[in-house]
Amino acid sequence: MSLNILQYESKIWATADLLRGSGIKESEWPSFMMPFFALAMIESRLVRMFDELKNEHGEAAFAAIEKDDLYDLIRDKGQGYNIFIFEKKQTLTDICKNDKSFEIDFQAYLMGFDGETKDLLGVDAVEGEKFLDIKGVIAKLKAKKVLLGYTKLWAEIDLKPFNNSEITTLEEHIKRKWADISAETAGEQYTPDDVIALISEIIASKIEENDKLLKIYDCTCGGGNMLFGVEDRINAKSKRLTQTFGQDWNDALYALAKIESRFRPDSKIEHGNTLVDDKFYNDEFDVVVANPPYGVSWKGYADDIGHDKTGRFKFQPSISDGQLLFMQHLISKLDSNGMGVVVHNGSTLFSGDAGSAESNIRKWMLDTDIVEAVIQLPTDEFFNTGIYTYLWVLNKRKRPEHKDKVMLLNASEKFKPLKKSKGSKRKEVDEASRLEIVATLTAFESNDYARVFEKEYFYFNKQSILLTNVDEDGKTFESLLPLKEDKKTGELKQETSLALEPLTLESGEVKLTDFSITKLAAGYTSLEQYVKPLVSRLDYKEQPLRVTVAGGAVYSFDSDREMLVKEVGGKKEALGCGKILVSCALKKATKAKAERIEISVELTADYQKDYEIIPFHKDPRSNQEAIAAFMARYISKPFEYLENVVGVELNFNKIFYKPETLRNVDEILTEILSIDSAIKNMESELGL
Known part of the structure; x- marks a missing residue:
């Protein structure tokens, strides 16, 4: 091409100077520029297409084409239509020449486009999809009294020479x-x-x-x-x-x-x-x-x-x-x-x-x-x-x-x-x-x-496991849990917890002795409001929690040794690593009992869900062997396998990471000595 089209970039952007001078915010400029840029593009291409048709048919033959036939000829191109351009031989530049009739002519020019072009420009959009909303932009430019000046700037942008x-x-x-x-x-x-x-x-x-x-x-x-x-x-x-x-x-x-x-x-x-x-x-x-x-x-x-x-x-x-x-x-x-x-x-x-x-x-x-x-x-x-x-x-x-x-x-x-x-x-x-x-x-x-x-x-592999925590002697309360027969299979299965029937619960200042509480403390309006906060404070690890049952046995947790302890008559028995779980539930009134909160206490082993991230092998057998080898090397506590989920990530940092090259120690020491010497010289010059 003989001309560089990018010379128009600065000219197009210069139209924003008028917007700036009209007090229109920079963030709004694109909404004002888009519809007029679209106009300039459409007009240039329609004129170019019109000229190509003339050359294709010959000047005289083209001039003899009836209006309806011309319309069909242009419509077949699928590039749009405009009455002013094709029938009146006028462009935006011609419309801008007459200040007095400009607004009427400009509106007629816009209405002279085919239906699709008018929709895309938003020429007569009232509600719904307005697309480029030139109607709204024109109204704003009119209010600023700069519509003609702004349109003239765009009319000067001639894109017809370009493909x-x-x-x-x-x-x-x-x-x-x-x-x-x-x-x-x-x-x-x-x-x-x-x-x-x-x-x-x-x-x-x-x-x-x-x-x-x-x-x-x-x-x-x-x-x-x-x-x-x-x-x-x-x-x-x-x-x-x-x-x-x-x-x-x-x-x-x-x-x-x-x-x-x-x-x-x-x-x-x-x-x-x-x-x-x-x-x-x-x-x-x-x-x-x-x-x-x-x-x-x-x-x-x-x-x-x-x-x-x-x-x-x-x-x-x-x-x-x-x-x-x-x-x-x-x-x-x-x-x-x-x-x-x-x-x-x-x-x-x-x-x-x-x-x-x-x-x-x-x-x-x-x-x-x-x-x-x-x-x-x-x-x-x-x-x-x-x-x-x-x-x-x-x-x-x-x-x-x-x-x-x-x-x-x-x-x-x-x-x-x-x-x-x-x-x-x-x-x-x-x-x-x-x-x-x-x-x-x-x-x-x-x-x-x-x-x-x-x-x-x-x-x-993200391999989930269920760890069984043990005390300092390697013992867990799990071994003391009773066995229970499965009614369906007849197999003996280990219970998951041991229920206690406490007489009292004590933890710091909190002490509960009535385990079917029906009376409220002063100032409380419900059993839940009264009891639940108390139970939530009965933490067996944070505060010394003591559970007394019939016969005088006392259960507690030794946080230093991570174990449950049973004490009877001053004699202590280590039960292994476990938990004391306290919960409460609101029970509605029945014929036999009034509305109440029932508190339950149970001893359980200390189980902990965890997971390990392990490299993946596409062969299933090799993959399982790799998981087992990883567990044998890094997991020392008893555990059960839970779900294994295979994940995928692409980590550029891990693959292309280049560690920073560290400086030689001798080089650093030499630099320190040099700085130290320079400081001493400065002190000497200052008489310090």
Whole structure:
């Protein structure tokens, strides 16, 4: 192109000077700029399309076409219609020339668009979806008395010389600035050009050259910058025909993407919440890309997710973060040979314990062998956050030698510093780094910043156990518990506790002697209010708790020796490690007894649930042997195996951690002596 379209970036952004002068807050600028930018894009492309039709038919033949036939001809293009542009041969520039009739002409110009364009611009929206809401913006500009001046600024922006791809490039730069000032949460991330370029390079390295249409899908497409950016870059590298599909819930961004889609071959953009209303429910795609919101709650539509009938959500992650819902959705949209690249933050790698939905989703993904690689990008890559971000590379058609393997690629140092920061963005993955990353991914061999693992490397056992605590002599009260016959099987089984019938309970100042309490202490209105607080203070460890039963036997707990003690007539007997459990319950009145609180006391062994994290082995027998060996080495108390849950996490820090090189001791001592000498010299000079 003879002109660089990015020269218009500063000119477009200069329209905000008028907004600033009108007292409009910076955070509101995008809502004023979006509809007028859309107007400039639409008009330029319609005029360009009109000129192409003239050239195609010839000037004289085109002029002879009847109005209805012209309308049908333009409608078949699917790019929109405007009476002023096509019938009156007037543009926004012409309308702005007459100050007196401007407002009437401008409204007529807007009403002259086809129905879909008017809906997307929000020309006559009254309620419901207003999309770009140009009607509301015009009302505000009128109130500020700057509507004509603002419209003139946009009319001066002539995009007609540029093609679709060039206008898309400009649009990406403008939308990035909007995102930088209007993102309400850290979850709203605009994908930078260099990341889009890297994603495109990864996809291009894996697609085959053939005659099949390449269908590309983005389930959170926003204004379309990633979706269309990937398409343009793929088209520049491949001869395959492409078609884009996208969906977004944000009214204004959807409208921008929808407008853009009309100037691309058969592109389809839909409006709505992908997670509860998939507009492409019957479609599968060759390529999926997405940068879903980070750490954004899906509480508002949890019921819909819970009742989803599509089968796409194998597990439901934490309600506070829906990233892994989008991941599952995207995987469900891949065809049998599909691949994808999805941008996430670090929580998708490790959040959630073994058995949690997050861990189970990761395990499901690795079990199905759809994850080919995870790439850690540098910090300070995005415009409004400095966190690490990660590219998940999904592939349903791995090469045979990549089967059941995953590459972790640490590209955190593969960047070039920006000469001037853009918000939080201080780095970019430059072209040389992008090509190196793709080459490493293609080679699929370990090096100093990339490691290839069998997928089971990321699995781990969370083995739950029930420990039986023992006293200093290695004894437990469990051995003194009575045996009881199981009525169903006839087997003798050990009781879990021994019930006592106490006469008194004492712990510090608390003393209870009536175990079917029916009288209230002064100032109390209920038995529960009176007794429960007392019972809650009867802690057998924190305070010396003494339980006296019939016959004068006293049971207590020796906290120093971690054992139960029975004392009869001054003689003490060690019962082993155990617990004294005291509980109370409100009993309703019966014919035989009044309403009362009954207190129960029982002795139990001291059981403790615990778990151990143990490396995983894919062979079940080897895995169990590894667990047993771990227990024999590290667990000295008696225990029972409980549930074993296999978890999955991908830990970049553990794999790529490089300990700081410590300085030599002699070097440190030399430096200390040097400093000490310098201090003494200073003291000497000061006469100290």
